[in-house]
Amino acid sequence: MGSVFTGTPPFEVSRRDVIAFADAVGxxxxxxxxxxxxxAGGFSDLLAPVTFPVVIAQEAEAEYIADPASGVDFSRVVHAEESFSHRRAVVAGETLTTAVHVDAITARGGLTLVTTRTEITDEAGDGVATVVSTLAVRGADA
Incomplete structure (x- = not known):
């Protein structure tokens, strides 16, 4: 808990990504x-749907999950909760960086709840969005 992961390469938001995600979420x-x-809507390029930052956050969270010190066996993970705080819209053509903060690890009855907070920033270092995710990791006996 309290760890920060910043090793994920910058995420380049492509038009193809935006269209594919829009299709996936309807x-x-x-x-x-x-x-x-x-x-015409005031955006420099295609506007990503409001939940698009989950794509960026999940890619960044993979760095934490892959760390043996995390103790997370992804085959035992169930996604429990997700929330978003937006500072501005995400548009195609920009490059975004992430910092994944491990905010809480709580064990409850055969489950470990891991809460991460992914701060997404633009090339100027300005905040774009925050994604808070809670993963439920089933124990070996669950």
């Missing part, structure tokens, strides 16, 4: 697929 607004529509 986001039908043309600002996710049509550059002219996105620009």
């Amino acid at each position: 986001a039908t607004s043309p600002v996710h697929r049509d550059i002219a529509e996105a620009r």
